[in-house]
Amino acid sequence: MEAEIVQLAASGASALVGLMVNEAWSQVKPRFAALFGRGREADVAEELEETREELVEAAENGDESAARGAQAEWERRLRRALRDPQVATRLQGILDEFAQKRPEQAAGSVHNEISGNARVEGKVVQAHTIHGLSL
Structure with missing residues (x-):
């Protein structure tokens, strides 16, 4: 059971x-606020919005570490x-509902995004971490 919780938490955080x-976001934020809220939904919604603002600012500045954090x-x-x-x-x-709203990424489809430059010599190894939902 613990492994399932870890996997669900990772998938949920990635989707969030x-x-x-x-x-x-405007449709999903109240659902996540209620999920975490337990009577403090407004406070959690504010925290979620602060995180969102940080992510938008980081993306504008090319800071990829903000999303990982x-x-x-x-x-x-x-x-x-x-x-x-x-x-x-x-x-x-929430995860199931969101997945249903993404017809452009149907089951079995793959979306890759590569950024930056790299010079590779020798063998190339490509590794992926796949969770229940890929954004």
Whole structure:
């Protein structure tokens, strides 16, 4: 069960951070605020919006580390929240709903994005981490 929680937390955090800089954010933010909120939804919504603003600013400045930091922060919080089985069910529902709204990435499709320059000599090894939802 612990491995499933870790995987769900990673998938959830990845989706959350991806959605923060996407047109669906206004629809998804209240759902995540409620997921984390437990009576403090307004406070959590503010924290989520602060993270979003940091990500937008970082993207404008070419800072890719901000997304990794935000994802790690929200993944830790999700792991704690997922101790409650109802939270896991609600999170999975959000992830499933979002996946259904992305027809441009149908099941079995692959989306690769490469940035920067690299010079490679010798053998090339390509590795991927695949989670339930790829943004």
